[in-house]
Amino acid sequence: AVEQAKFYELFEQYLAELREPLVVETPQQSWDLPPWLRYLFLVAILSLLGYITYAFLDRPEPKVELAVFIDGPPYASEGDTVTFMNRSRYAGDSTELRWQWQYYDVANERVELVDSLQFNWTFVVPPTAGNAWYKEVRLAVYHPREDSVYFAYRPFAIFCPNPPALDRISGPRQTEVGSLNRFTAEAAKDVLDTYRSQGREYIKGAAVTWTFTWDFGDGTVDSNGTYFAQHRYAQNGQYLVRLTARDTTGSGICETTQSLEVRVGSEKAFLPPIPLQRDKLEPLAIWGWGYYLFLALIGLAVTYYWVRYLAGRRQQPDAPDEAWASPREQALKARFSLDDRAPYFIPLRDQSDQIVVDPQQLRLADALRLRQEDLRKQIDVPATLQATIDKGGFPEVRFRYATRPSEYLFLVDEQSRASHLGQLFKHLVSLLREQDVHAETFYYRQHFTRFWNSYHPDGLSLEQLYNSYGEYRLVVLGDLHELIDPTAAGQPQLRVIAMNVLRGWSQRLLLTPVPPVSWSYREKLLARIFQPFPADADGLGEAALFLENDGDHLADNTAYEAWKQKQIEQRYDLDTEHRNWRRWPAIKEYLNSYSAELVTWFQA
Incomplete structure (x- = not known):
């Protein structure tokens, strides 16, 4: 309460000072720049403005060009739903352009699907006849002003949904020149298994329809191999054995590749004798006269403010004169001299009791x-008595739901x-x-x-x-x-x-x-x-x-x-949806529609 009384006493003094007329005295400058320096500063600014105007006006207008791009998945399976995005860019009015999507068969050189309605194309991959698994998704854009057509191509391949489940290649990782090495494809038993009949090994399981291609990394390729292969290396080195398993019954590109690194013999690493060369220092930018003019302007600005600072320091400040203060003001200043330090806290009175409760x-x-009905039932005694009387004395029980808050x-x-x-x-x-x-x-x-x-x-x-x-x-x-x-x-x-x-x-x-x-x-x-x-x-x-x-x-x-x-x-x-709440006229119009006192409160 004491702090509140002190605060409102200061506030009343503040209001009294606001009601007094304000006398504004124009300060006199004790220094001024010489005329030649002011003219030099003006010439430098005008030169900079002229250079900026020349740099921005003397430029050709950018040519409005059309760039056609598409984005989408590189492959899918028959029956999949795929979406290709139109990433084209055009600085003009895009409504004047005409779009056409094409699903193109590369092998047979024919268009299988066409769409001119969708901006981004979503379609279902159709069945493919034969082995034409390689397609192209094309976007053709017709520019009426130039009377020309722009194209964008996206390679697209048809893969089978279930490629061969080949796990890895088993075989030696270190061998010698001339040694016979056996490499075997491994997969799950239900996929790749073997059995012997009449002294020969046969494949059973899903791998029956597979073909195997072995690439031993030294230029030797076996395209008609089976699930295992044998090979001898003639030179020392490091080789990469690659096995490609293809399912001949799959609808699409249906193959899986596994690899194995094999080191033959031992090699010693060496560094080639390459002489060192010193890197040349080349400038990345070349500054013109505008850059040096800009530096000169910065120097002039620094000099201007430095001279102004020195001139201000030479001016001696006047001693504070408190003779104008009234006895009341001097007493207030002496009373609150110790309280004028941060942090400040304004002890406003609680006005919650002033809020009027609306009916x-x-x-x-x-x-x-x-109260609302509960799920629990209880006997309704008055209704039961009335029902029993109506039945001639025969008991008739009536129930009602209990209530709860x-x-x-x-x-x-x-x-x-x-x-x-x-x-x-x-x-x-x-x-x-x-x-x-x-x-x-x-x-x-x-x-x-x-x-x-x-x-x-x-x-x-x-x-x-x-x-x-x-x-x-x-x-x-x-x-x-x-x-x-x-x-x-x-x-x-x-x-x-x-x-x-x-x-x-x-x-x-x-x-x-x-x-x-x-x-x-x-x-x-x-x-x-x-x-x-x-x-x-x-x-x-x-x-x-x-x-x-x-x-x-x-x-x-x-x-x-x-x-x-x-x-x-x-x-x-009034409608609040389409109103600029950062503009005072819009806020004032809205508040005035309810009460002029709201405008006064908002301004306060």
Whole structure:
């Protein structure tokens, strides 16, 4: 309280000083630049501006050119769905261009597929006749101004979906010249297995339809080999043995290659006698006269400010004169001389008791306190007695559902720590809790993925909230535009995972800060799972009426449009969607539509 009294005493003195007329004295310069230096400085600036104008104006206009590029997978299998992206660049109006995609058979030199409608081409790889596995995807772009066609090509190959499952090559890694070496292909037993019949080895399993090609790295290639091969090396060195297994029944390029490094004999490493040469120092840039002019201007600027600094130091400052101060001001300065040091803290009075509670808020609290039916049944004694009397004394038991206090889960969009809207939502929730509304409150910041309060500072996910508070009624205070899926194809959609979780709550209310006149497709999508209400006094009254009558959610888009039109007719709001909030006239017009006092408050 003492600090508050001292602060407001200083503030009143500050207001008194503001009311006094301000006398502005023009300071006299004790120094000035010589005329020749000022003219030199002006000539240097004009020369620099002339050079910059010449450098930027004396340039040919860039030619508008068309560059055609495509991007996509290099291979696929028959029946696969592939997409090729149009990466073309054109500086002019792209609507005047004409596009055509082609799926070209290289072996038979013919076009198999054509498409002129899609900008990015998505198609299903068609079956291939014969062994023409090598294709091309082409993009032809017709330029009407130049009357010419630009092409882009992308090689494309057809691979079989299940190539030979060849694991590795087994054989010696170190051998000698002239030694007979045996190399064997290895795979799983159900793929490659052998058996002997009449003194010969045969292949069984999936490898029956395979052909084997051995390349021993020294120029010897065996194209008609079997799953094993024998070879002798004639010279020392390091060789790479490669085995290519091809499936002759596959639809497409169906082969697998394995390799094995083999060292024959021993070799000694040596370095060739190459003389060292000194690297030459060459300049990477050549500076013109403009660069030296720029350095000269920097030097002039440094000299100017240095002279100004020296002239300012020669000027002796006047001694402070406090004779003008009144006795009251001198007393204030002496009293607060020790308090004028950082950090500063302004002890403003708490004005929370000045907030007027709107009757609609109290009505909403009454509606939220209404009890709801429980799952437990109990005997209804008055109804049972009346039914027994109506039956002539024959017992007739009547039951009714027990009731329990309604419990609510409030999810408040905090937006940021300094958000007035977030503080308003917090105040509304605290007011409802003071009115004995059973509520659990969690906060989030725009992104509807993490929710926290004082008991869960690390936050919970939406699924964890539903597991803990699934029996509660859900009330969201925020616009919930984060639930709109930005990656949805075609029509806008809600995020599927969040929407499925939110549908688990039996009753869901949305108090949105967006006025009804600005409701768009986003609120229309949110109305599928929420009953939307404006977060103003009239909207709170509508929400209370909805809870008292146990209302149902909007059935379809027609019901939503009727509900939106009803909310618009009940209030006078300006559209907030298409408004430049960085311009004071737009802000003033919006605030004036409600009250001129809001404009004064905002300016304060």
